[in-house]
Amino acid sequence: MAEGDCxxxxxxxxALIPQFKLEKLLNQDRAGCRIVLLGTIHSKPAVFIAERAAFSTEPSHLSSFVPSISNIKNLGANDVYSWFLASSNTSTTPDQPPDLKLNLMWPCTPQHIKKYSQQALRMVEETPEIYQTHVRPYMKQKREEGRLNWVFNILDGKKEQENVIYREQQGSDAGFLILPDLNWDRKTLSSLHLLGLVERRDIWSLRDLRQEHISWLKHMRRQLLDVAGRLYPQIEEDQLKLYVHYQPTYYHFHIHVTHVMLEAGGTQAVGKAIGLDHIIAQLEVMAEGKGMADVSLSYHLGEASELWTEIFGPLKEKARG
Structure with missing residues (x-):
């Protein structure tokens, strides 16, 4: 059949699909949900693209979805969080690799529900004054509600120690550890996602970073890249990116390490992720004694988030008069 022959x-x-003979993998993207294969059909070259179909949202499908999951393997559990690999009802052979990565939050809080609900977004500007007057007290409240129990479980050696791939103990002011992000399947290198979790508990977010922390941040940056390079030698240093979130999901400072090929979703987009190199560079040009609490930051919020409903929404209405 000639090209373009319909x-x-x-x-x-x-009938062509079963006759496809694989030669090699050309590409993998969308966090492992899409593969591009090169092969032949009747000795002629063929490119075959396979992508997992979207989940059906019909009530009948949703009600039968969870019961249909099989071969569930727990990867870890900490506080209210658990994560798993499993097979969907499309998996037909016992040796077929798991095709589902599952996260469970139980018992979940109203804040979990708000975070994961579909909602409109708003861009806000957090000035130093808004941070000190409104956001900092909000952070303090959340920390005191026990939101960081799962983090402290890791730091204190009570949970997930089998997941810790590197620990540097230099006292409470310098130690940190590295572990896989719970959303990474731990095998697809193009979607690699690690976390650098600091031991010190006085830095809640990037807002607490000051000039005095520059050498510490540079040391962590170097170690994060070196450890990732040793553990995953197929990945070169310039294939990794380091960033922090603002606002972060939890108020204990941590650094994300991901493969540059990991497709940027909402958590890596402008208005959420800030490059570690950018933070260091900004601290280096600040006046003596200044820090990230002294600059304005813009980011997006969901309309259901407490930061919007309790702080920025009311501030907007007040400004309107």
Whole structure:
């Protein structure tokens, strides 16, 4: 059949797929949900693209989805969080790799529900004054509610120690550890995602970083890249990116390390992720004694988030008069 010939029937097209003979993997993207294969059909070259279909949202499908999951393997559990690999009902052979990565939060809080609900977004500007007057007290409240129990479980050696891939103990002011992010399947290198979790508990977010922390940040940056390079030698240093979130999901300073090929979703987008190199560079040009609490930061919030409903929404209404 010549290129552009549309005379092939549907049945003939369907019959081509079983005749595909694999030569090699060309590409993998969308966090492992899409693969591009090179092969042949009848000795002629063929590119075959396979992508996992979207989940059906029909009530009948949703009600049967969870019961249909099989071969569930727990990867870890900490406080209210658990994560798993599993097989969907499309997995037909016992040796077929898991095709589902599952996260469970139980018992969950109203804040979990708000965070994961579909909602409109708003861009806000957090000035130093708004931070000190409104956001800092909000952070303090959340820390005192026990939101960081799962983090302290890791730091104190009570949970997830089998997941810790590196620990540097230099006292409470310098130590940190590295572990896989719970959303990474721990095998797809193009979607690699690690966390650098600091031991010190006085730095809640990037807002607490000052000039005195520059050498510490540079040391962590170097160690994060070196450890990732040793553990995953297939990945070169310039294939990794380091960033922090603002606002972060939890108020204990941590650094994200991801593969540059990991497709940027909402958590890596402008208005959420700030490059570690950018933070260091900004601290280096600040006046003596200044820090990230002295600059304005813009970021996006969901309309259901407490930061919007309790702080920025009311501030907007007040400004309108």
């Amino acid at each position: 005379s092939i029937s549907g049945a003939e097209a369907e």
